[in-house]
Amino acid sequence: MKKALTLILMVGAVIVMSSVVMAQSLAEQPISVSANVAPYAEITPAGGPLNLGAFTGDAYQQKIDGTGLFTVETNTLLSLLFDFDLTHVTEGTPLITYFKIYKNTAGWLTQPDDTFVLPPASFSNAQAEKTTEIYAVAIMAKTGAISDQAAGNYTGTVTLTAVSSP
Amino acid sequence: MKKYLILLVALAMVLGLSGMAMALEGNLPVSDTIGVTATVADYAAITPSASDSVYTLTGAAGDDDTVSLSASIETNCDASVAMSATQLVNTASDVIDTTYAVTAPNALANGSFDPDPLATTYADSLSITGRGTYSYSVTGTATLGAISAQAAGSDYSATVTVTVSSI
Numbered sequence: 001m002k003k004a005l006t007l008i009l010m011v012g013a014v015i016v017m018s019s020v021v022m023a024q025s026l027a028e029q030p031i032s033v034s035a036n037v038a039p040y041a042e043i044t045p046a047g048g049p050l051n052l053g054a055f056t057g058d059a060y061q062q063k064i065d066g067t068g069l070f071t072v073e074t075n076t077l078l079s080l081l082f083d084f085d086l087t088h089v090t091e092g093t094p095l096i097t098y099f100k101i102y103k104n105t106a107g108w109l110t111q112p113d114d115t116f117v118l119p120p121a122s123f124s125n126a127q128a129e130k131t132t133e134i135y136a137v138a139i140m141a142k143t144g145a146i147s148d149q150a151a152g153n154y155t156g157t158v159t160l161t162a163v164s165s166p
Numbered sequence: 167m168k169k170y171l172i173l174l175v176a177l178a179m180v181l182g183l184s185g186m187a188m189a190l191e192g193n194l195p196v197s198d199t200i201g202v203t204a205t206v207a208d209y210a211a212i213t214p215s216a217s218d219s220v221y222t223l224t225g226a227a228g229d230d231d232t233v234s235l236s237a238s239i240e241t242n243c244d245a246s247v248a249m250s251a252t253q254l255v256n257t258a259s260d261v262i263d264t265t266y267a268v269t270a271p272n273a274l275a276n277g278s279f280d281p282d283p284l285a286t287t288y289a290d291s292l293s294i295t296g297r298g299t300y301s302y303s304v305t306g307t308a309t310l311g312a313i314s315a316q317a318a319g320s321d322y323s324a325t326v327t328v329t330v331s332s333i
Binding site for chain 2: 023024025026027028029030031032033034035036037038039040041042073074075076129130131132164
């Protein structure tokens with residue numbers, strides 16, 4: 001019985017070895033493929049809408065809202081342009097506006113000393129490729145003399161534009 | 167000396183006559199055959215083509231694109247076909263996930279393979295039985311990860327390798 005088993009195993013081994021030897025590579029050919037990933041970025045606003053509240057109409061008041069957020073994800077180097085406007089709903093006349101921008105990994109972009117600046121503000125090569133960054137936006141509006149701005153409602157937007165850096 | 171010369175001439179005549187007798191034996195016309203053999207080794211040639219070998223991706227998360235490749239295999243023997251591929255990768259080692267689907271001459275041998283992350287290969291021992299020309303179609307699909315998971319650029323490349331082996 002043991003001899004028969006040994007014989008079967010040997011025959012099996014021979015068959016396997018012969019089939020291995022018979023398999024012979026005849027040809028091999030590579031086919032090249034490539035891919036092009038276009039520059040792409042996504043801006044996700046959060047924290048809005050911003051609300052500066054109600055001015056009494058008195059001269060030289062200022063109000064601040066610091067809750068604006070933009071999350072920017074990109075696969076390429078970006079330059080960023082921030083802008084902000086606030087105008088009378090019916091007359092289209094503006095309130096004086098300021099803002100400041102904070103980048104979560106770099107601190108204040110607009111001014112190192114945390115002061116407000118007039119919009120717009122642009123930043124070349126502001127965000128590296130393959131990154132996700134959060135930008136906090138604080139806005140401020142001021143009234144001038146009582147007669148410098150019309151009474152009524154004002155509306156506006158904070159706009160972030162991202163462009164691929166050359 | 168003369169005796170040796172005569173002996174030599176006689177020996178040559180005997181050898182020559184016996185040779186003539188072997189060639190001319192039988193009634194005229196005579197014919198004979200000489201066996202000839204030849205061996206044709208197992209052989210295969212692969213002709214790849216790609217109607218569209220460039221993935222064009224917008225950069226948006228999850229965006230995908232497909233490419234169409236094919237391999238025409240001409241063989242003189244039973245053969246098996248195997249395929250594998252490298253990852254689609256750029257110079258910064260960013261990887262784009264790719265998968266490949268194969269349409270074989272024999273539908274039973276249709277299959278797929280995935281260089282990343284499973285690193286599987288395709289193998290077909292069903293479709294090539296006998297000499298002929300066989301066409302395999304390969305559709306590659308590349309799918310982006312998150313926007314920031316891979317850099318923008320056109321420097322991504324990969325190689326699909328087709329191997330034919332005799333059975």
